Amino acid sequence: MFRATIDAYLLRDSVEILSVLVDEIRLRTSSDGISVKAVDPANVAMVTFNLDSSAFDDFEADEGEIGLDLTKISDILGVADKNDKVYMELNENSQNMSINIGSFSYTLSLLDPSTIRSEPKIPQLELPAEIILNGTDLRRAVKAAEKISDHMLLGVNDDVFYMEAEGDTDKVRLDLPRDQLIDLKPDDVRSLFSLDYLSDIVKPASKSNEVVLELGQDFPIKINFEIANGIGKVGYLLAPRIESE
Amino acid sequence: MFRATIDAYLLRDSVEILSVLVDEIRLRTSSDGISVKAVDPANVAMVTFNLDSSAFDDFEADEGEIGLDLTKISDILGVADKNDKVYMELNENSQNMSINIGSFSYTLSLLDPSTIRSEPKIPQLELPAEIILNGTDLRRAVKAAEKISDHMLLGVNDDVFYMEAEGDTDKVRLDLPRDQLIDLKPDDVRSLFSLDYLSDIVKPASKSNEVVLELGQDFPIKINFEIANGIGKVGYLLAPRIESE
Amino acid sequence: MFRATIDAYLLRDSVEILSVLVDEIRLRTSSDGISVKAVDPANVAMVTFNLDSSAFDDFEADEGEIGLDLTKISDILGVADKNDKVYMELNENSQNMSINIGSFSYTLSLLDPSTIRSEPKIPQLELPAEIILNGTDLRRAVKAAEKISDHMLLGVNDDVFYMEAEGDTDKVRLDLPRDQLIDLKPDDVRSLFSLDYLSDIVKPASKSNEVVLELGQDFPIKINFEIANGIGKVGYLLAPRIESE
Missing domain, CATH: 3.70.10.10 (Proliferating Cell Nuclear Antigen)
Structure with a gap:
């Protein structure tokens, strides 16, 4: 029923x-x-979605x-x-x-x-760095990166969250120090992600005032945010790409 | 001159x-x-259009x-x-x-x-049911049907005007009882129409507050409305499609 | 530096x-x-652009x-x-x-x-007629001409600046007499131009309240306007097309 x-x-x-x-x-x-x-x-990204009966x-x-x-x-x-x-x-x-x-x-x-494809097992990951930021900031960074490259580096260094994309000849970088973020649990980490996925995921996330990113060193990223004033919860998990030096 | x-x-x-x-x-x-x-x-639809010199x-x-x-x-x-x-x-x-x-x-x-193709003879049809409704209601129904199928049933049953579309697996139906219509002369009728035509015709009709539909059993539909505060008159006639059971 | x-x-x-x-x-x-x-x-049009350090x-x-x-x-x-x-x-x-x-x-x-292609030598041209008009008027004329033809005649006759385009069967003409222009230095001239170029050039020019056109008889047209309240100057030079009678 x-x-x-x-x-x-x-x-x-x-x-x-x-x-x-x-x-x-x-x-x-x-x-x-x-x-x-x-x-x-393609087994690259997962989503978990919950909406409480009170919604x-x-x-x-x-x-x-x-x-x-x-x-x-x-x-x-x-x-x-x-x-x-x-x-x-x-x-x-x-x-x-x-x-x-x-x-x-x-x-x-x-x-x-x-x-329909079976529900995935959501892996238990302990990711050391946590960044809380406005969804629109995240989206602007992803859109800027798309003009230059098809993948994007996300990282934390000291008290700065950064996003960087590099093309054949050009480079774009966005530095968001702690005071431009809602919150930051820093750790020296960085991982590379495909912009194909990231730009799709970031569309719904950009409507949220508080998007929580969890990052590790060459680990998947977790992108979590709430909908309906917290009555609903959304979590994306996106696998990293290998960095070719 | x-x-x-x-x-x-x-x-x-x-x-x-x-x-x-x-x-x-x-x-x-x-x-x-x-x-x-x-x-x-394709000889499926006709239009008559009159605009008085006072327009x-x-x-x-x-x-x-x-x-x-x-x-x-x-x-x-x-x-x-x-x-x-x-x-x-x-x-x-x-x-x-x-x-x-x-x-x-x-x-x-x-x-x-x-x-240019000769003017058609407009057939004299006595259609038993008449429905007067807002043009936007008609348009919304047609747009909903287009998502499901390429044809659409319009009919009257008791005091309800209905529009129904059926795809291979799904179905949409809009029931507009007399109190959601401007006027209704009921009669037990239904005819099937091609959405190709209906969706084009309904675009100009949707600007009108009062669209008059005349329906019969497996007969063409008449769609009449006025423009320029009644100084102009528009009439479409659309042939029915055969229902395959 | x-x-x-x-x-x-x-x-x-x-x-x-x-x-x-x-x-x-x-x-x-x-x-x-x-x-x-x-x-x-294609060597058909030139642009000169200057922006002063005070901009x-x-x-x-x-x-x-x-x-x-x-x-x-x-x-x-x-x-x-x-x-x-x-x-x-x-x-x-x-x-x-x-x-x-x-x-x-x-x-x-x-x-x-x-x-990169070398800078062109800008030819010194003395063009007898000068028309100063609103950029939006110029753009509307070009858009109207595009519906009819792929080239456009610009000319001055008595105290009227005119733009004319002729297709295989149809014709459009815009007459702007002196009182609908900002200024006019008349001379009996006319030249034909490709709308491919003209419509591109007119896009940025249309933002300007004062566009200065200089015209001659079967000579290139100069299209000059300012940006940033006069701190920047833009000049286009467009070669004429041969009129086939």
């Missing part, structure tokens, strides 16, 4: 967060809320798993105004979901969860 | 209404105003027929501001039309009307 | 003015400011020549907000330029000036 009502804009943000890495998801439901874990087809206007759910095509939901949400409510109800027998937005009613066929 | 002055925005709307179905028109002129009847190349700032015309390329007029109107006046004058001897917009003067060569 | 600070928007406008004709420039520096002379690859917040330069890739600078300026300052400093030993915008620092490799 799954029956829920939610703001259209919050559902749309949630879909965008997941669409960055995958087109189809296994949505896990429980009486506490909904959650998703997914890994991109919904109404919420009733059993433990379960629902297979969803994100592109279709995104299409359906196209008719919604920002302030519309979306009502969803699972029809277990017919394996579809009813979705109502205003006077519109959709019947969306579900995917068989067993045909 | 044909000489007329008209608001640029009204001429632009008129061109858009006709361009939905055809690129070239036979413009019929008389002392009462202008009118066009046209059918699309013009100045208007003088004999009975006549002028062959016009709508794309060219649309290009010319690109230089006009919303509040500009457009002055047009037929030069019968040289078979062209002078068009003045602000300090710009155009000389537009005319098409020989005999090279 | 070259070290300068300038408003991002002014640098962006300068890059746009030059990019219309060339991708790479030899930037000439002196204690008075910067200047560029360039000719397009900069800080400016220190020796006589010199710097080879720049305009596309790269334009990319870099993508991160700047309208009110950002751009700090540039030449590193003579490493043949690159440091560019700082906010917290961003770029290292831009320079081009060897000897690999």
Whole structure:
């Protein structure tokens, strides 16, 4: 059983967060809320997503798993105004979901969860450096790097968080000292990341005032932020690229 | 003889209404105003368009027929501001039309009307159901249907006007009961239409507060609305598609 | 030595003015400011550009020549907000330029000036007619002409400046009498120009309230305007096309 009502804009943000890495998801439901874990087809990046039942206007759910095509939901949400409510109800027998937005009613066929890639095991990583910054600062740095290169170095040195990209002949560097960050737990670390992934991930993150980065030396980066005033949590994990000297 | 002055925005709307179905028109002129009847190349949809002489700032015309390329007029109107006046004058001897917009003067060569498809005979249809609704409601329904399918069912059942589209696996339905419509003359009818056509037609109609639909059982649909505060009248007729069960 | 600070928007406008004709420039520096002379690859149009040292917040330069890739600078300026300052400093030993915008620092490799096309000799032309008009009027005329043809006639007749374009069948003409111009030194002249070039040149010129055109009979046109309240000067020279009767 799954029956829920939610703001259209919050559902749309949630879909965008997941669409960055995958087109189809296994949505896990429980009486506490909904959650998703997914890994991109190339096994380079993971996302974990949780939205508490309190983010919904109404919420009733059993433990379960629902297979969803994100592109279709995104299409359906196209008719919604920002302030519309979306009502969803699972029809277990017919394996579809009813979705109502205003006077519109959709019947969306579900995917068989067993045909969707299994949930990844999220590795337990202890990453020594932590940087908390505004999402727009992160996005500007990534956009600047894209003009120069297809990968980007993120690091901490003394009390400065830096992002650096190097092309064949040119270089760009952004230094954000502690006083331009929200918080910093420094450690001498640096890792290189693919801008293909980073620029996609940074789009939803850029809406957040507080993005938490966890960095290690040539280790994956964790990018965490909250949505819906903390009722929802998003975590990306992106593998590093090997630096060729 | 044909000489007329008209608001640029009204001429632009008129061109858009006709361009939905055809690129070239036979413009019929008389002392009462202008009118066009046209059918699309595939014979699936027709448009009738009338604009009374009172919609013009100045208007003088004999009975006549002028062959016009709508794309060219649309290009010319690109230089006009919303509040500009457009002055047009037929030069019968040289078979062209002078068009003045602000300090710009155009000389537009005319098409020989005999090279343009003849005016269609508009069939006399008695359609039992009539639905009057806001143009934006109609457009939202068509946009929702396009995400799911390439055709769309329009029907009336009891006191509810409904629009439904069904894809291979998914379905969308919009129910508008009488109290969400401007007016309804109910009758148990339904017809299926191609979204290719419907979505084009609905664009100009969506600007109107009152769009009148006339529906029958597996019959063409009439879509009528007014422009320029009722001084102009637009009627589309769209043939139904066969429902394959 | 070259070290300068300038408003991002002014640098962006300068890059746009030059990019219309060339991708790479030899930037000439002196204690008075910067200047560029360039000719397009097809030898049809030239640009001269001067920006006085007083247009900069800080400016220190020796006589010199710097080879720049305009596309790269334009990319870099993508991160700047309208009110950002751009700090540039030449590193003579490493043949690159440091560019700082906010917290961003770029290292831009320079081009060897000897690999860039030489500065053109600007011909001394005495053109009898001079028209001073608003840049937006010029741009509207060029846009109207583009809909009809790929070349455009500019001329003066009595006290009227006119622009005319003729397609296979249609014609557009804009007459601007003296009272719709800022100033006019009349002379009976006309020349034909390629709209390919004219429409590019007119884009930056359209931002200026006063564009000075100098015209002769089948001679090149000079298009001059100022930027930064007169601290910068821009001059385009565009060769005429032969009129085929």
